[in-house]
Each structure stands twice: as C-alpha cells, then as structure tokens.
Amino acid sequence: MGWESIRGQDAALDLLRRDLSSGQAAGAYLFYGPDGVGKASAARLFARALQCAGEAPPCGGCAACGKVLANAHPDLVSIAPAAGSRSIKAEEIREEVIRRAHQRPNEGMRQVFIIEDAHLLTRVSQNALLKTLEEPNAATVLILVTPNLHTLLPTIISRCRRLRFQALSRADLAAILEERLGEGGADVDKLVSLSMGRLGVAMTSDVEALSERRDGAMRFLEELSAPPGRADEVTLITLASERAGSGASGRNETILFLEMLRGLLRDILITREAPEAIDLWHTDIRAALAAMGERWGSAGLTRALERVGEAMRDVDGGNTNPSLTLETLVYSLRETVPAGV
Numbered sequence: 001m002g003w004e005s006i007r008g009q010d011a012a013l014d015l016l017r018r019d020l021s022s023g024q025a026a027g028a029y030l031f032y033g034p035d036g037v038g039k040a041s042a043a044r045l046f047a048r049a050l051q052c053a054g055e056a057p058p059c060g061g062c063a064a065c066g067k068v069l070a071n072a073h074p075d076l077v078s079i080a081p082a083a084g085s086r087s088i089k090a091e092e093i094r095e096e097v098i099r100r101a102h103q104r105p106n107e108g109m110r111q112v113f114i115i116e117d118a119h120l121l122t123r124v125s126q127n128a129l130l131k132t133l134e135e136p137n138a139a140t141v142l143i144l145v146t147p148n149l150h151t152l153l154p155t156i157i158s159r160c161r162r163l164r165f166q167a168l169s170r171a172d173l174a175a176i177l178e179e180r181l182g183e184g185g186a187d188v189d190k191l192v193s194l195s196m197g198r199l200g201v202a203m204t205s206d207v208e209a210l211s212e213r214r215d216g217a218m219r220f221l222e223e224l225s226a227p228p229g230r231a232d233e234v235t236l237i238t239l240a241s242e243r244a245g246s247g248a249s250g251r252n253e254t255i256l257f258l259e260m261l262r263g264l265l266r267d268i269l270i271t272r273e274a275p276e277a278i279d280l281w282h283t284d285i286r287a288a289l290a291a292m293g294e295r296w297g298s299a300g301l302t303r304a305l306e307r308v309g310e311a312m313r314d315v316d317g318g319n320t321n322p323s324l325t326l327e328t329l330v331y332s333l334r335e336t337v338p339a340g341v
C-alpha cells in the first residue's frame with residue numbers, strides 16, 4: 001500500500017513526495033478538507049515514509065515500514081482524545097508530545113506525531129502545542145488532521161505547512177467503492193451521490209439511511225423555497241428538528257443534516273450556474289434541484305450556503321444549542337428566498 005492507495009489527492013501527495021525527496025520535511029503539517037477523503041490515511045502513509053529506510057519511501061518492505069504498519073513503531077505516536085472524552089486535553093499534549101519531543105528518537109531518524117482529530121484540541125492544548133511549533137526541531141514532525149480549520153488558533157495554522165484535501169470526484173469515488181465493495185455489492189452510483197464524495201461516509205453508511213437523510217433535507221428545502229405566504233416557519237422548524245434528533249447524538253445528527261443541506265444547495269447552485277462544467281453529486285434528482293434553483297436565484301443560494309456554513313461552525317464549535325441554531329437558521333434562510341417569485 002503506497003501512494004497509489006490514496007486517490008484524487010494528487011496535489012497534496014505531490015507536495016509530500018517533494019518534501020521527502022528533498023529531505024526538507026517541515027516541522028508541522030496540517031491536513032484539512034472534508035471527512036472521509038483520505039486525510040488520515042495520507043497522514044499514516046507520510047509518517048511511514050518519514051520512518052522508512054528503503055529506496056522509495058514508503059517501501060513497504062523494510063523493518064520500519066513493517067513496524068508502522070503493525071502500529072508498533074516506537075517513534076510514531078498517535079494522539080486521540082482519552083477514552084470517554086470529546087477533547088484532547090493539555091496534559092495529554094504535554095505528556096505525549098512535548099515531553100517526548102525533547103527526547104531523541106528511539107530508533108528512527110525522527111519522531112512523528114499524528115493528531116487525527118486536531119479540531120478536538122482545547123485552547124489550552126493548542127497553546128501548549130505552540131511551544132513545540134515555535135521551537136522546531138529537525139527530529140520531530142507533527143501532523144495535524146482536521147475537517148475544519150476554524151477551531152484552530154491562527155498561530156497554529158500559520159506555523160504548519162498546510163495541505164488541502166479535496167472532495168473526491170464522482171469517478172474516483174466510484175472506482176474506489178467498486179474496488180472495496182466488489183461487484184454486485186451496494187448500488188455504487190447511488191452511494192456516490194448520497195455520500196457527496198466522502199469515502200468514509202460511503203463505506204460506513206447504508207443507502208437507505210442516507211436516502212432518508214436526503215429526503216428529509218429535500219422536504220425542508222422544498223418548503224423553504226415555497227413562494228412567500230406559502231412557506232410555513234413552524235413546519236420548517238419541525239422538519240429541521242425532526243432531522244436533528246435530540247440528546248447526545250443530537251449535535252452529530254444536526255451536523256449531518258446541515259452537511260446534506262449544504263451539499264444540496266451546492267448542487268442547486270451548480271444546476272443554475274455551471275451544469276456542464278461541474279459534476280453534481282445528486283444526479284438522480286437533477287430536475288427537482290433545477291426547479292428549486294429557478295425559484296431561489298443564484299444570489300439567494302450563495303447567501304443560503306453561507307448561512308448553512310455559519311450554522312455548521314456554530315454547532316461544531318459546541319457553543320450553541322443545536323435546535324436553537326436550526327431555528328435561527330430557518331428564519332435566516334427564509335430571507336434568502338426572493339420575494340414575489
């Protein structure tokens with residue numbers, strides 16, 4: 001399993017390969033982009049290449065490669081939230097990263113630290129990490145992985161070499177799914193649509209659950225884009241909160257609902273602006289999307305996308321009540337639908 005195991009991320013992988021072949025790895029990397037497109041796999045692959053003693057890293061055949069693949073390399077440390085916690089605490093950073101970064105590597109040329117859910121770092125943890133980032137040390141490479149940059153301090157972001165991972169194209173995603181699910185498995189085309197380019201989602205969700213989520217989001221958007229006087233805010237709020245669920249999983253469900261809304265709004269905008277140039281995710285409901293685009297207009301859709309993005313950041317940041325955020329969103333989205341259509 002080498003570089004070819006990660007599809008659709010050529011720009012990011014080229015940069016990593018350049019750093020490897022020039023021997024100029026940065027002290028810190030930040031891999032960001034949507035969930036399920038290969039960021040975590042790329043982080044592990046790069047970590048293995050950094051430890052590899054073979055000719056074409058990661059060679060897959062040397063002792064170092066073997067240890068990384070077996071999760072047993074003493075100079076590769078993965079940092080995740082402690083069991084039962086939703087955040088990565090400062091003690092963990094001090095113990096697992098800072099203390100170790102002052103020591104020599106055990107057997108490799110360098111120590112590599114991977115923080116897969118960097119958005120779960122608390123403020124205090126990030127401030128603790130800054131010390132390591134400010135005093136880079138040639139024998140230490142830190143790889144931060146996150147779907148969203150906005151939870152990281154600007155001082156952290158600016159000190160990392162940043163690599164943006166893209167949503168996978170329809171073709172790339174379909175090829176990977178066919179490879180992994182085998183012939184006659186799930187309905188690959190439908191999965192590609194519903195997962196909106198995210199392999200992680202496509203691999204772990206079933207078509208029915210995703211279809212149901214999309215149907216809910218479509219009913220919401222239909223009602224939302226109804227002509228003035230016909231849309232009903234109460235219905236909208238009910239539709240949204242049904243999707244959001246409640247309890248501890250409520251926040252997560254809300255994010256999934258908002259992601260689906262965002263993906264659909266994106267596709268509606270594309271049917272208006274660039275139907276030939278950009279692939280739709282939801283090809284199977286193209287006509288319904290185009291009809292909504294007629295009523296909405298491009299300016300309104302662009303504003304709607306911004307509002308959904310803001311709501312996602314609020315819910316993701318954990319500082320707001322998800323159902324209140326959705327309620328506020330209903331009113332602010334209604335304003336994006338032009339009057340008198």
Ligand SMILES: [Zn+2]
Nearest residue numbers: 052059062065
């Ligand atoms: Zn190797």
